Amino acid sequence: MSKTVAAITGVGAYLPDYVLTNAELQKMVDTTDEWIQVRTGISERRILKGEGKATSDMAAKAVENLLKKTNTAAKDIDLLICATVTPDMVFPSTANITCDKAGIRNIPSFDIAAACSGFLYALVTGTQFVQTGLYKKVIVVGADKMSAITDYEDRTTCVLFGDAAAAVLLEPSDSGCGILDHILRSDGSGRAFLHQKAGGSLKPPSHATIDAREHFVYQDGKTVFKFAVTNMADVSAEIMERNGLKGADIAWLVPHQANKRIIDATARRMDVDDSKVMLNIHKYGNTTAATIPLCLWEWENRLKKGDNIILAAFGGGFTWGSVYVKWAY
Ligand code: UT7
Numbered sequence: 001m002s003k004t005v006a007a008i009t010g011v012g013a014y015l016p017d018y019v020l021t022n023a024e025l026q027k028m029v030d031t032t033d034e035w036i037q038v039r040t041g042i043s044e045r046r047i048l049k050g051e052g053k054a055t056s057d058m059a060a061k062a063v064e065n066l067l068k069k070t071n072t073a074a075k076d077i078d079l080l081i082c083a084t085v086t087p088d089m090v091f092p093s094t095a096n097i098t099c100d101k102a103g104i105r106n107i108p109s110f111d112i113a114a115a116c117s118g119f120l121y122a123l124v125t126g127t128q129f130v131q132t133g134l135y136k137k138v139i140v141v142g143a144d145k146m147s148a149i150t151d152y153e154d155r156t157t158c159v160l161f162g163d164a165a166a167a168v169l170l171e172p173s174d175s176g177c178g179i180l181d182h183i184l185r186s187d188g189s190g191r192a193f194l195h196q197k198a199g200g201s202l203k204p205p206s207h208a209t210i211d212a213r214e215h216f217v218y219q220d221g222k223t224v225f226k227f228a229v230t231n232m233a234d235v236s237a238e239i240m241e242r243n244g245l246k247g248a249d250i251a252w253l254v255p256h257q258a259n260k261r262i263i264d265a266t267a268r269r270m271d272v273d274d275s276k277v278m279l280n281i282h283k284y285g286n287t288t289a290a291t292i293p294l295c296l297w298e299w300e301n302r303l304k305k306g307d308n309i310i311l312a313a314f315g316g317g318f319t320w321g322s323v324y325v326k327w328a329y
Contacts, residue, residue, distance in 0.1 A: 005170045005174075006172065006173070007192075009169050009328060010072075011069075012069055013164070014059065016046045016048060019042055019046060020045050021043070022037065024076035028158070031155045037314045040160060040260065041281045042181035042281055042282060043283065044285075045161065045163075047068070047163055051071070054187045055088055056143070057306065060101035060102040062141055063098060063102040066169055072137065074102060074105075079141045080107065080140075080273045081111075082122070082142075083113075083142045084144050086136060086145045086149055089261040091183065093147045095147075096110075098141065104139075116291070117184070119140070119291070119313070120313050120321045120322075121184060122140045123323060124179070126140045127179045130275060139169035142164060142291070142292065142294075143164070144287055147163050148219075149215065150217060151189060153213070157217050157223055164294055165261065166290050166293030177245060177327060178326060179324075180324045181323070182322070185231070185235065190317055191316075191318075194219045194220070194317075197214035209264075210227055229261075232265075233322065235321055237270060247270055249320070251276060251303075251308050251327070252277075252278055254292055254299075255277065255278070255311075255313070256313035256315065257284065257286055257291040258281075263279060266312060278299050286313070304327065309326070309327055312320055
């Protein structure tokens with residue numbers, strides 16, 4: 001009998017309606033459509049507008065979409081994990097609030113904060129509960145309202161981010177398909193180059209932190225770029241090698257969407273053709289924990305059972321990783 005593994009059996013998503021274009025950003029900061037497109041690959045991104053709208057609103061809509069598509073009742077979900085760095089509140093967790101809004105009651109739910117690698121960390125965590133036989137239906141949702149922590153006076157970061165949520169359902173499978181391998185890494189010394197300065201226990205919110213605009217993303221882009229290119233490519237190559245996979249064996253690379261140049265470098269290193277790389281950064285920008293499931297959602301109709309898929313991410317922490325998935329449907 002083959003080993004039980006966790007398989008992704010459905011994908012749902014939510015994208016806010018408002019489209020923030022490069023043309024509009026040109027009116028807000030000293031930038032150009034050309035600079036943004038050449039340096040990042042981004043043309044537009046979605047922004048969640050409206051008083052009282054938070055990350056959990058997008059996460060709950062993605063979860064509802066997932067439940068409907070997979071014909072799953074809310075009462076049958078055993079666990080929900082939310083990957084986010086833009087929680088509604090410091091506590092309770094956005095997973096708790098998402099469950100409430102999506103009508104999922106009395107199950108364990110918690111957040112995972114691993115920035116742009118958050119979805120991979122949450123996916124691997126959810127996988128363990130399914131593989132051990134403890135749970136049968138686990139939802140992993142990646143959701144970020146990056147506009148809440150983006151400084152629209154800082155041209156070096158405000159062009160990069162967008163808002164979105166996307167979710168997957170994990171169920172046990174003995175078909176040989178599912179989440180077959182993973183590599184997760186972190187290096188906290190990287191925090192110097194990508195962080196939010198204030199709002200945590202190190203620097204609680206104060207008038208001074210507000211005046212200094214310290215509640216926004218701070219990024220030393222050049223340094224993060226250097227680490228991202230090397231590490232995302234390294235773990236992707238490593239997971240292929242240890243599973244005996246060559247570039248031609250890979251049906252899809254699903255990379256975190258931070259910068260098209262980082263994605264291109266990873267694909268080259270893996271010897272994977274551009275036509276097999278999921279790329280939607282031009283439409284949505286960097287939605288942090290949502291990028292990877294959002295790609296799976298958008299490409300879902302083109303995926304085939306047995307496809308070898310590599311998920312790869314790099315982000316704040318630093319955190320990074322790769323996951324080998326054999327698509328299950
Ligand atoms: O998802 C989490 C992980 N994050 C990442 O992976 C992001 C990694 N980093 C990057 O993607 C890139 O570093 C950026 C897209 C953020 C920046 O691209 P870059 O090619 O590294 O540009 P740079 O920071 O070296 O800046 C080049 C120039 C600078 O001007 P000077 O010093 O050469 O005069 C910047 O001030 O471009 C300037 N610049 C801009 N110009 C127009 C920076 N932002 C902008 C802008 N519009 N929006």
